Amino acid sequence: MITSTRNALLLSALAAVCLGAAPATAEPATLDAYARQAQAEDPSFGGFSAQRGETLFRARFASGKAETPACVTCHGDDPRMAGRTRAGKAIEPMALSVSPNRYGDIAKTEKWFRRNCDSVLGRACTAREKGDFIAFMTTQ
Amino acid sequence: MKRLLPILVCAALAAPPAMAGEHYPPVTDRLTLKECGDCHMAFQPSMLPARSWRALMVGLDDHFGENASLDPETARHIEAYLVANAGDVSRSRGFFSWRSGKMLRFLSDSETPLRISDLRCWKRMHDELPRGAFSRANVRSKANCVACHKRAAQGDYEED
Numbered sequence: 600m601i602t603s604t605r606n607a608l609l610l611s612a613l614a615a616v617c618l619g620a621a622p623a624t625a626e627p628a629t630l631d632a633y634a635r636q637a638q639a640e641d642p643s644f645g646g647f648s649a650q651r652g653e654t655l656f657r658a659r660f661a662s663g664k665a666e667t668p669a670c671v672t673c674h675g676d677d678p679r680m681a682g683r684t685r686a687g688k689a690i691e692p693m694a695l696s697v698s699p700n701r702y703g704d705i706a707k708t709e710k711w712f713r714r715n716c717d718s719v720l721g722r723a724c725t726a727r728e729k730g731d732f733i734a735f736m737t738t739q
Numbered sequence: 740m741k742r743l744l745p746i747l748v749c750a751a752l753a754a755p756p757a758m759a760g761e762h763y764p765p766v767t768d769r770l771t772l773k774e775c776g777d778c779h780m781a782f783q784p785s786m787l788p789a790r791s792w793r794a795l796m797v798g799l800d801d802h803f804g805e806n807a808s809l810d811p812e813t814a815r816h817i818e819a820y821l822v823a824n825a826g827d828v829s830r831s832r833g834f835f836s837w838r839s840g841k842m843l844r845f846l847s848d849s850e851t852p853l854r855i856s857d858l859r860c861w862k863r864m865h866d867e868l869p870r871g872a873f874s875r876a877n878v879r880s881k882a883n884c885v886a887c888h889k890r891a892a893q894g895d896y897e898e899d
Binding site: 664665666667683684685686687688713714715717718 | 777778779780800801803806807808878879880885886
């Protein structure tokens with residue numbers, strides 16, 4: 600457990616080192632904060648998973664509001680394409696490669712996780728789920 | 740003419756002649772523009788009465804089927820702005836003064852509409868649109884004013 604955590608930290612440190620080289624896909628600042636939080640919430644936390652993040656992004660939930668069964672309801676199936684709100688307004692793509700300004704402002708990112716997880720899942724997302732989601736978007 | 744009549748009744752007669760154009764003062768408050776403009780355009784406060792804005796602001800947790808909640812301080816600021824500029828608040832401009840936003844004609848004091856698109860005037864202005872006009876893919880919703888009114892965010896709804 601400890602080693603996998605250390606690996607995760609190492610990985611994020613490595614990603615941070617890469618920041619200078621490839622700013623477009625640099626690790627968002629919020630990921631670090633979520634990693635610390637996830638570790639505190641669950642000592643067996645072993646790092647974020649882009650695959651779990653993709654599952655969260657695509658899954659349909661019956662536990663939230665009827666109008667919003669999934670993240671893709673508004674963000675669309677392709678993270679590199681723009682999404683659309685229920686009132687018809689465009690939403691910039693969620694993929695970090697296309698929208699490099701995303702997930703860098705913790706207040707903004709937190710506000711939307713708070714709202715959207717409640718709308719879709721009917722509960723708050725855990726720090727691990729938030730990190731998984733961002734990890735997935737970082738690979739897109 | 741048949742088409743124009745309801746518009747005249749709803750709009751031109753409600754305001755002094757100098758203000759007869761379909762213009763609603765645009766949102767100028769920075770926080771309101773930001774926080775009420777992510778999912779749809781930030782609607783002009785004069786399109787609803789103060790009691791409607793208050794009701795909308797206490798219900799942000801379940802805002803038309805979505806959680807649109809804000810931190811209490813931001814919410815208080817936005818509510819104060821919307822209420823101060825609501826359509827039923829007395830205003831004067833030059834030597835004209837009037838008490839009712841044009842959209843609010845025929846609204847009785849006992850009603851607290853949560854939607855502009857539920858107002859009688861709004862419905863009259865739009866009752867000649869073909870069936871399905873609001874569900875077209877590029878419109879999707881009655882609340883998507885900008886899809887049909889290119890300058891809606893500037894408060895300008897005249898025919899484009």
